[in-house]
Amino acid sequence: MKYNLTDVASVIRSKNSGPYELTFDIIFKEMDMYQQVKSAKVFTAQMFALLYHIPESQIISLVHFDPAKAVKITVVRPIPSGALGETDVYGAQQHAPLMRMTFEL
Numbered sequence: 001m002k003y004n005l006t007d008v009a010s011v012i013r014s015k016n017s018g019p020y021e022l023t024f025d026i027i028f029k030e031m032d033m034y035q036q037v038k039s040a041k042v043f044t045a046q047m048f049a050l051l052y053h054i055p056e057s058q059i060i061s062l063v064h065f066d067p068a069k070a071v072k073i074t075v076v077r078p079i080p081s082g083a084l085g086e087t088d089v090y091g092a093q094q095h096a097p098l099m100r101m102t103f104e105l
Contacts, residue, residue, distance in 0.1 A: 014094035034069040
């Protein structure tokens with residue numbers, strides 16, 4: 001079955017993780033769906049790199065955190081926070097590709 005991430009997650013967000021990193025959080029509504037997504041390995045470094053058009057080497061960590069029904073992905077910022085040409089100082093607008101994400105289980 002095909003799912004929209006926005007239908008099964010209660011939180012999809014991005015934020016600074018220091019001036020040189022961005023963190024993405026996906027928190028699922030239901031433990032059952034979280035466990036299915038985790039078991040199916042929906043979130044991988046390869047998948048995230050393709051979604052964000054970045055090399056896998058730019059992914060610092062990808063962690064499933066069971067107590068929160070969450071996936072946390074940290075990546076290298078393309079431009080340091082506050083640097084000339086940087087357009088999202090707080091990193092709070094980088095989750096848009098996740099909002100359009102679909103997956104199959």
